[in-house]
Amino acid sequence: MEILVLNGIVNGLIVGGIYALIGMSLTLLYGVLRIVNFAHGEFVIGGSFLAYALFSNLGLAPLFSLPVAALSFFAMGWGAYYLLLPRLQKSDDPEIMSFLMMYGVSIALAAVMLLIFEADSRSIDYSFTPISMKVGPIYVSTARIVAFGIVIVLAAALTWFLFRTLPGKALRATIMNPEAIKIVGVDVVKLSAFAFALASAIAGVTGVLVALVFPAFNPFSGAEYSIIGFIVVVLGGLGNPLGALLAGILYGLAEQLATVFLPQAMAPIVGFGILVAVILIRPTGLMGWRAQR
Amino acid sequence: MQRRTFLLALAAPVLMVTIGASTASAQADKPIRIGMTVSSAGTFALAAQSGHRGAQIWVDDVNSRGGIAVGGKKRKVELVILDDRSDKQLVPRVYETLIKDEKVDLVFGPFGSTLTAAAANTTETNGTFMVIWSASADSIYKQGYKYIVSATQIAGTLLGQPAVRALHSMGVKKVAFAYVDEPFPAALTQGAIDLAKQLGMQVTMDEKFAKGTKDFNILIQKAKASGAEAFYPTAYEGDQMTIARQIRETNADFKAVYLVYASQPQFLQQSGKDGHYVFSQTLLHEKINWKVTHGLNRAQMVASYNRLFPNAQYPGDFQTILAYGAGVITEEMIKTADSLDAAKLKAAALKLSGKIVTATGEYQIDETGKQYKNEFSIMQTLPNGLEVVYPPAVATAKPVYPVPVFAKR
Numbered sequence: 001m002e003i004l005v006l007n008g009i010v011n012g013l014i015v016g017g018i019y020a021l022i023g024m025s026l027t028l029l030y031g032v033l034r035i036v037n038f039a040h041g042e043f044v045i046g047g048s049f050l051a052y053a054l055f056s057n058l059g060l061a062p063l064f065s066l067p068v069a070a071l072s073f074f075a076m077g078w079g080a081y082y083l084l085l086p087r088l089q090k091s092d093d094p095e096i097m098s099f100l101m102m103y104g105v106s107i108a109l110a111a112v113m114l115l116i117f118e119a120d121s122r123s124i125d126y127s128f129t130p131i132s133m134k135v136g137p138i139y140v141s142t143a144r145i146v147a148f149g150i151v152i153v154l155a156a157a158l159t160w161f162l163f164r165t166l167p168g169k170a171l172r173a174t175i176m177n178p179e180a181i182k183i184v185g186v187d188v189v190k191l192s193a194f195a196f197a198l199a200s201a202i203a204g205v206t207g208v209l210v211a212l213v214f215p216a217f218n219p220f221s222g223a224e225y226s227i228i229g230f231i232v233v234v235l236g237g238l239g240n241p242l243g244a245l246l247a248g249i250l251y252g253l254a255e256q257l258a259t260v261f262l263p264q265a266m267a268p269i270v271g272f273g274i275l276v277a278v279i280l281i282r283p284t285g286l287m288g289w290r291a292q293r
Numbered sequence: 294m295q296r297r298t299f300l301l302a303l304a305a306p307v308l309m310v311t312i313g314a315s316t317a318s319a320q321a322d323k324p325i326r327i328g329m330t331v332s333s334a335g336t337f338a339l340a341a342q343s344g345h346r347g348a349q350i351w352v353d354d355v356n357s358r359g360g361i362a363v364g365g366k367k368r369k370v371e372l373v374i375l376d377d378r379s380d381k382q383l384v385p386r387v388y389e390t391l392i393k394d395e396k397v398d399l400v401f402g403p404f405g406s407t408l409t410a411a412a413a414n415t416t417e418t419n420g421t422f423m424v425i426w427s428a429s430a431d432s433i434y435k436q437g438y439k440y441i442v443s444a445t446q447i448a449g450t451l452l453g454q455p456a457v458r459a460l461h462s463m464g465v466k467k468v469a470f471a472y473v474d475e476p477f478p479a480a481l482t483q484g485a486i487d488l489a490k491q492l493g494m495q496v497t498m499d500e501k502f503a504k505g506t507k508d509f510n511i512l513i514q515k516a517k518a519s520g521a522e523a524f525y526p527t528a529y530e531g532d533q534m535t536i537a538r539q540i541r542e543t544n545a546d547f548k549a550v551y552l553v554y555a556s557q558p559q560f561l562q563q564s565g566k567d568g569h570y571v572f573s574q575t576l577l578h579e580k581i582n583w584k585v586t587h588g589l590n591r592a593q594m595v596a597s598y599n600r601l602f603p604n605a606q607y608p609g610d611f612q613t614i615l616a617y618g619a620g621v622i623t624e625e626m627i628k629t630a631d632s633l634d635a636a637k638l639k640a641a642a643l644k645l646s647g648k649i650v651t652a653t654g655e656y657q658i659d660e661t662g663k664q665y666k667n668e669f670s671i672m673q674t675l676p677n678g679l680e681v682v683y684p685p686a687v688a689t690a691k692p693v694y695p696v697p698v699f700a701k702r
Binding site: 008011141267 | 471474500501502503505506507508510511512514515518530531532534535538539541542543544559563564565566567699
């Protein structure tokens with residue numbers, strides 16, 4: 001049993017780290033732009049398919065796909081922002097309208113991936129050498145260790161960016177009080193485009209990590225990651241990237257440890273149970289703040 | 294628009310008198326008309342069309358031999374195809390059209406349990422004999438229907454049993470089961486567990502997991518910790534790819550692992566070394582060659598497929614051979630009954646039980662029409678390719694058991 005618990009903790013941290021990345025990018029979008037990005041899971045799976053395509057066609061190892069995914073998704077996000085969102089912000093209820101529009105985008109993206117890659121599940125036939133490492137008494141996949149390392153670096157970099165740089169502080173200020181940031185002369189449109197591009201880049205990178213950690217994916221896998229992302233966002237507190245980090249890891253740990261003690265089918269119930277409990281006890285989420293509107 | 298006109302208009306674009314009728318000479322008896330629905334769109338389209346090609350191969354073969362003797366005269370076979378659009382609401386009406394308007398003599402079922410269950414009520418009410426080729430749900434055979442026979446598709450609860458028999462014959466005594474919480478994997482696993490217990494094997498784990506589960510690490514560890522020699526997780530192809538990878542990553546050295554879809558081309562292509570030494574099952578593979586008593590053998594059937602469908606998007610698969618085998622058995626039923634009457638055909642179907650081996654495998658039914666044989670063959674993915682390891686009648690190699698530990702591969 002001790003080994004199973006240890007496995008649960010280690011896997012919970014790793015899987016939770018992936019969930020946290022999804023949540024962090026999603027919450028950044030919501031915080032800055034008030035966009036409910038229902039297509040975020042498709043962005044993530046898009047990253048997985050990018051890694052798959054680069055590996056299948058060019059033999060590029062998934063780790064080398066990371067910068068490609070980051071840059072290409074950043075550029076796509078920047079373009080998508082100007083294509084889709086400025087007009088949306090002028091609607092009476094941007095949040096609802098964004099939900100509807102991004103739901104449509106999610107269907108469209110899944111259809112595009114279906115067209116290109118067909119409905120079969122895909123997997124990158126790539127493994128690190130050695131394929132797993134012995135950590136104490138348990139074996140942990142090398143891909144997972146690498147993915148977790150990247151999650152830590154990305155989370156630290158994002159935290160440093162948000163708390164130590166001027167654009168990062170501007171993003172946080174936008175989350176806290178969008179009206180005030182306009183008054184002090186910040187170009188909110190450009191800042192929003194940057195936030196959308198940054199969130200897209202993180203989603204793309206997360207997709208590459210997803211392909212390493214959960215090997216099989218298909219064009220319709222995105223919706224599952226969107227749901228996980230929303231759980232993490234609500235659990236951590238809407239618009240709070242650090243809350244999403246904490247919530248992702250908590251959700252991953254709960255899911256994995258529940259599997260140790262309960263039938264695997266109960267794991268989602270435990271995760272949702274925690275979500276409901278947090279909403280009941282602390283409606284703003286674990287690290288939610290009450291922003292001025 | 295009247296109902297009949299509406300249905301004909303609906304079906305008109307795909308109404309195809311596929312083979313046989315045009316070549317029937319004026320002096321020949323009228324053809325035996327067999328109705329069937331095929332999905333032009335929707336969830337079941339690919340599988341239904343694959344099965345349709347199998348039925349066409351049989352019709353081509355039987356007509357090339359002059360047809361089937363009924364009442365002392367040879368009659369050619371004509372397939373009458375209508376579209377069901379993968380829609381279980383539409384299926385009963387389309388089968389009614391086949392029976393009442395197209396006046397078919399008997400029918401082949403549509404693809405899959407969902408549509409077949411919807412069709413069976415109509416065919417039974419109209420006293421029309423239905424040959425099922427792809428419905429595995431046990432519930433269909435518990436309805437008391439008199440005129441249905443699953444010619445080739447083995448029942449869901451029996452689908453997973455050949456693997457258990459194979460594992461038992463290798464000497465496995467402890468098995469851990471897991472399955473995704475969906476009707477097909479649940480039925481397959483339950484049947485496998487029942488048989489394992491009957492054979493005196495110890496079931497060390499019986500756990501279901503939710504659809505959408507992405508991480509199987511703990512499940513694999515639990516199976517290992519349960520003391521299982523063999524691990525038998527059942528899910529769909531994508532999940533099984535993940536499971537195969539994670540078994541390897543966690544260094545979980547079971548003596549045998551069985552993954553139902555691991556011999557599908559897509560799995561083999563995507564999973565690479567993860568799939569090595571894994572046991573699986575299939576019906577159609579170049580190495581599965583039953584000594585047939587009736588109809589074409591596997592190689593001849595594949596040759597017919599290539600001749601008749603040179604532009605098909607996909608090669609023949611197990612749906613193709615299921616439908617082809619059902620055609621061969623239908624032919625024998627008609628010959629034995631010497632009639633197209635539903636009750637006589639059912640009596641003939643029962644009389645033939647246990648006496649036919651087609652390219653699909655052995656045929657054996659009970660009074661309900663449920664198929665007990667025609668089992669999938671058990672394959673093992675060796676580093677140099679797939680081998681048939683069970684049943685002995687078609688085995689091409691001995692199973693590698695226990696499989697080599699990961700450290701020594």
